[in-house]
Amino acid sequence: MISARACSIETRSRHLKCHVGSSVPGCFRTIRVNSLKERENMTGKELVIKALKEQKVRYIFGYTGGAIMPVFDVMDQQDEIVFIMSRHEQGAGFMAQGLSRASLSNPEPQIGVCMSTSGPGAMNLVTAVADAHMDSVPIIAITGQVATGVIATDAFQESDVVGVMMPITKQTYMPLQTEEIESTIHEAFYVANTGRRGPVVIDIQKDVQQNEVAADYSFDARSFRPNLPGFFYHPSPEREPVHRAVQLINSSDQPVIFCGHGVIDSQAGDLLQEFAEKTNIPVAFTLHGLSAMPVDHRLSLGMMGMHGTVEANRAIMEADLIISFGMRFDDRVTGKLEEYAAGADVIHVEIDPSEIDKNVTTSIAINADVGRTLHVLLSDPELTSRPRLKWFSQIDEFREETRAETEEEIATAVGSGGQLLMKSIVHRLSELTGGADNIIPDVGQHQMISARFYNFQKNNTWFTSGGAGTMGCSLPMAIGVKLARPDERVWSISGDGGFQMNIQELGTIMEHNIDVKIMILNNGYLGMVRQWQTLFFDGRYAGTPMLSPDFGQIAAAYNIPYLKVDTPENIDSAIMAAIEHDGAFILEFICDPSEIVLPMIPSGGGFDNMIIRKPTAEPKPTNKGQTDVE
Numbered sequence: 239m240i241s242a243r244a245c246s247i248e249t250r251s252r253h254l255k256c257h258v259g260s261s262v263p264g265c266f267r268t269i270r271v272n273s274l275k276e277r278e279n280m281t282g283k284e285l286v287i288k289a290l291k292e293q294k295v296r297y298i299f300g301y302t303g304g305a306i307m308p309v310f311d312v313m314d315q316q317d318e319i320v321f322i323m324s325r326h327e328q329g330a331g332f333m334a335q336g337l338s339r340a341s342l343s344n345p346e347p348q349i350g351v352c353m354s355t356s357g358p359g360a361m362n363l364v365t366a367v368a369d370a371h372m373d374s375v376p377i378i379a380i381t382g383q384v385a386t387g388v389i390a391t392d393a394f395q396e397s398d399v400v401g402v403m404m405p406i407t408k409q410t411y412m413p414l415q416t417e418e419i420e421s422t423i424h425e426a427f428y429v430a431n432t433g434r435r436g437p438v439v440i441d442i443q444k445d446v447q448q449n450e451v452a453a454d455y456s457f458d459a460r461s462f463r464p465n466l467p468g469f470f471y472h473p474s475p476e477r478e479p480v481h482r483a484v485q486l487i488n489s490s491d492q493p494v495i496f497c498g499h500g501v502i503d504s505q506a507g508d509l510l511q512e513f514a515e516k517t518n519i520p521v522a523f524t525l526h527g528l529s530a531m532p533v534d535h536r537l538s539l540g541m542m543g544m545h546g547t548v549e550a551n552r553a554i555m556e557a558d559l560i561i562s563f564g565m566r567f568d569d570r571v572t573g574k575l576e577e578y579a580a581g582a583d584v585i586h587v588e589i590d591p592s593e594i595d596k597n598v599t600t601s602i603a604i605n606a607d608v609g610r611t612l613h614v615l616l617s618d619p620e621l622t623s624r625p626r627l628k629w630f631s632q633i634d635e636f637r638e639e640t641r642a643e644t645e646e647e648i649a650t651a652v653g654s655g656g657q658l659l660m661k662s663i664v665h666r667l668s669e670l671t672g673g674a675d676n677i678i679p680d681v682g683q684h685q686m687i688s689a690r691f692y693n694f695q696k697n698n699t700w701f702t703s704g705g706a707g708t709m710g711c712s713l714p715m716a717i718g719v720k721l722a723r724p725d726e727r728v729w730s731i732s733g734d735g736g737f738q739m740n741i742q743e744l745g746t747i748m749e750h751n752i753d754v755k756i757m758i759l760n761n762g763y764l765g766m767v768r769q770w771q772t773l774f775f776d777g778r779y780a781g782t783p784m785l786s787p788d789f790g791q792i793a794a795a796y797n798i799p800y801l802k803v804d805t806p807e808n809i810d811s812a813i814m815a816a817i818e819h820d821g822a823f824i825l826e827f828i829c830d831p832s833e834i835v836l837p838m839i840p841s842g843g844g845f846d847n848m849i850i851r852k853p854t855a856e857p858k859p860t861n862k863g864q865t866d867v868e
Contacts, residue, residue: 280455282416282447283308286380287316289423292459295319295351297337297721299330301362303355305382305395308447310353322721322750325742327354329714331366332740334377336718339701340676343505349430350377350718356384357395360441361402365708368406370437372705373526374499376430377437378423379403383412385445399441408436416449420457425464433471434590435503475587475606475614483561483585483602484618490559490583492629493519494539499526499704500564500589504609507531507697510563513612518623520633522550524565525689529700533673533693539633543571544839545686548850549636551837555845556632557582564588564608567597568705574844587611640837640850648691651806653830658806660684660759660829664691666809667729667757670817675727676719678702680712680736683765686835688731710739716754717746727755727817734760734786744796747822755816756798758789761829769834773849793824804828 280288286309290298299322302310313321324330334350341348354360360381370377384393403410409429413422419442426438487493501510507530514521514537522542523530533540540547542554554560560582565571572578575597583601586594587608594603604611615621644661651662664687667675673695679685679702694700701719703711716730737758747754764782771779793800799819803812803826816823838849 279450281450282419283312285419287312289420291318293427294346296348297322298351298353299324299333300353301327301359303359305356305384305444306353325745327359327362328366329740329743331363332711332714333718335370335375336701336715337722338376340719340722343698349427353380355382357397360399361397367437369703369706369708371406374435376435378426378430379439381441383441383443386443403439407439410439412441413446416446417451417455424459424462428464472605473607473610475604475611479602479604480614484621486559486583487517488622492557493559494553494557495519495521496560496562496565497521497527497530498524498563498565500608501527501530502698504607506609506612509609509612513616516623518626524571525704528689529694529698532695541689545835548639548837549633551845551848552636553633554579559583561585566593573839577844653833655830657830658827659833660687661691663809663827664688667813668693670813675729678712678716678719678730680732681707681709682733682736683835684731684733684759709736713740714743717752720752720754729755731757733765734758735764735784748796754822756824758826759829760786760826761831763831789826798822798824800824802826
């Protein structure tokens with residue numbers, strides 16, 4: 239078996255791979271299998287399904303084709319695993335993501351599995367796999383490959399899946415023998431779900447799928463333990479840095495807690511809230527940290543970063559201590575690094591050692607699981623609470639900078655052109671659902687508005703594409719979330735641009751009767767890019783105006799109920815119609831194209847460059863072909 243993995247996990251802990259063909263000893267290995275004997279005529283395709291059943295897989299998302307047909311043939315002859323046919327392989331990858339992320343807190347968490355054929359099928363998975371890698375989401379992608387004898391001959395639908403996938407996965411496998419399939423799959427699940435989670439790809443040649451195992455083949459999944467030299471995983475923190483962190487926390491006057499995706503990933507939202515309350519320290523959230531605790535909690539500062547709240551960003555710049563849990567200090571959070579939180583000490587709790595001191599220099603580094611670290615912090619008898627009245631008074635002043643005009647905008651519901659404001663729509667959705675629903679926004683203005691104006695009350699109810707910023711993620715991801723949480727309401731929120739990138743997955747919803755509520759916030763533009771063009775390109779709207787089809791007719795073609803909303807009086811009734819309907823529902827809202835998401839820190843700028851108010855006059859567009867939304 240070719241196993242592409244890194245020889246030094248200490249230097250690149252996020253990737254378990256090296257270049258195929260490397261002469262470094264130990265880079266490639268074959269897993270030896272032994273123990274319980276299986277019947278002698280089992281084939282590779284049967285072992286694939288057997289291993290997935292042993293991993294308690296309930297759903298497989300994918301699209302068949304020549305090189306993966308043998309596995310699909312076996313899958314069709316059993317009923318323990320349900321196959322969900324996506325209409326595009328990228329959709330299958332995002333469905334797998336949604337299932338993985340939403341089932342994290344289930345009694346039996348699932349790792350999403352997607353399948354495709356070779357060549358274009360595997361290449362269509364690349365974006366979803368890369369997205370999972372950026373956002374640390376565990377998925378298993380199994381791809382068919384051309385037969386061993388024709389590899390590297392440019393055979394029909396051949397592509398170098400291992401080579402393409404290596405930079406965007408934790409591990410990429412190509413089992414060379416049928417006997418290696420079962421152990422490879424079990425190891426893949428372990429790698430995907432251990433430490434900093436992420437995607438794993440298994441590329442299986444067609445003949446390896448069809449061949450029978452040797453007569454002496456045996457494998458026991460119950461006793462199998464992966465042999466991964468150099469794969470160091472430190473879930474529990476050392477006491478000494480934790481105790482030093484407690485001393486620093488106790489002595490700080492203006493501390494801020496950072497809540498990142500690692501808090502969600504370790505199911506530590508309740509612990510984070512307990513820690514914040516015990517120490518009386520305000521909390522700012524990354525995009526992926528949202529929903530770890532109620533957004534309207536007295537200690538919540540809301541989202542931080544490029545489109546974060548004024549109070550979160552101002553507090554960070556004035557802080558004397560940052561306590562960061564499970565986040566990587568990426569550019570959308572920090573802005574200009576040289577000016578970022580210059581007066582603050584930094585305590586960084588992070589499962590992946592490669593992220594510590596990568597962008598921001600730490601005062602105390604704790605390389606461990608966030609949940610376990612919070613347990614240890616809370617059990618330290620010296621951890622104390624301080625009133626910090628002056629600090630909270632200053633934060634209240636930050637809040638007041640934009641509170642009145644934001645409330646007025648929400649109440650107004652329409653922009654200067656009489657069309658609906660996205661922030662008002664999301665606010666009404668939050669009010670009508672009590673902030674308790676699962677929200678899956680696409681990428682763009684509506685994503686930032688949803689992050690700002692949906693009042694999350696339940697843990698781990700926010701799912702989106704962060705690091706890669708992949709448009710088109712929402713609809714298929716929402717399908718996976720709904721399958722993981724069949725008894726909870728799920729909302730896919732997209733712009734007119736992102737919705738059309740994976741619109742074909744309406745077919746998946748129709749075929750399987752998946753109850754996803756769909757909101758299209760249609761402003762006739764690629765809104766986030768248009769916003770930048772308004773602010774920094776003198777209103778030259780190049781490549782952003784777009785004409786959309788009649789979404790009502792499309793909804794009818796897929797037999798999904800539909801309502802179009804263009805007046806504020808109908809917002810509530812439309813949302814309630816979707817809520818009360820048993821099944822999928824599409825709502826299209828006609829939105830103001832001039833709406834701008836603020837605050838905003840310009841790219842390359844620091845927090846001092848934060849834009850908090852819309853320009854008084856919008857520049858006149860100079861491009862031809864601009865179309866008003868009708």
